[in-house]
Amino acid sequence: GNLCKKHNIHFHCDAVQAVGKITVNLKELPIDSLSMSAHKIYGPKGVGCLYLREGVNIPPLILGGSQEFGMRSGTENVAGIVGFGIAAKIVQEDLQLNFTKTEYLRDLFLTNLHAEIEDCLINGDIHANVPSTINIQFSGIRGESLASMLNELGICVSIASACSSTSSKLSHVLKAIGKTDDEIRSSIRISIGALTTEDEINQLVRHLKHSVVRLRSFSPKYQIPV
Known part of the structure; x- marks a missing residue:
């Protein structure tokens, strides 16, 4: 400015x-x-x-x-x-109250996520963003497949910014911070709002784990040798 x-x-x-x-x-x-x-x-x-x-x-x-x-x-x-x-x-x-609550739910989500799912990585700096939005990559899967599975369970996530959700182009923001095409394609965006509850966070982690494990079962990288 x-x-x-x-x-x-x-x-x-x-x-x-x-x-x-x-x-x-x-x-x-x-x-x-x-x-x-x-x-x-x-x-x-x-x-x-x-x-x-x-x-x-x-x-x-x-x-x-x-x-x-x-x-x-x-x-x-x-x-x-x-x-x-x-x-x-x-x-x-309610600005400070909602910020504190959202930050708590974000930290709870990330703690449980890393405890339950391996090979997931936050895109960006977790200490230099708003706690209401998290962009995560899950190795070995496609973001749109994960988003589709979660949608069937009544959970809405996104694979792009809302203003370009119909675009097939890869995120220029993730490209700008050095992510590869495969990393971008394996990423989803999760938002936490003022009305989000702790129980919903726990449900999200549970359904994420089930969906990621299921999708990775089709990936050669995660298949268990017979």
Whole structure:
């Protein structure tokens, strides 16, 4: 942000995975614009927010009317906006409580995971991320197969970021941190929310172990010689 400011470059931050999970103070952060989404903080789907620092001007998205300070023409989603505002108020009040709970559940999950399943590795630095999202690779299997098996058990995980879940391309983020194609293909993303329970974490580990063992039974690397 400071580098952009030095060279007069507009700095936009997509903060949908940060707002409501960690402290975001726009009085301190050198950000020109920031976007967030209501459904990421348990508000209504279909409504978002764009923050623009005072003095920052961008062209309108839709021309023709004066709604939303002239930035976007059309009738506002009033119910969505009100719901977003209330959700933002609640999530801010519960920010530290939810962070502490999520961190505890994340640590519980990882402790049990490593105790029950061999050859699994966290992608990224566990001490420099939000505790609500974990990306893990399971050697010897394909992530989409594991995700499909878990889905049959009522457990939703992802093999890509939500905004590119239909893309067949490998994650450019995992590539950027040095993961091989095979490591990326064997990875899934797991999210923990404010409503997640300890019992659900234990169920997840149990079903993960069963699914991983079953999938690895088809891998030459894990087959037991007769």
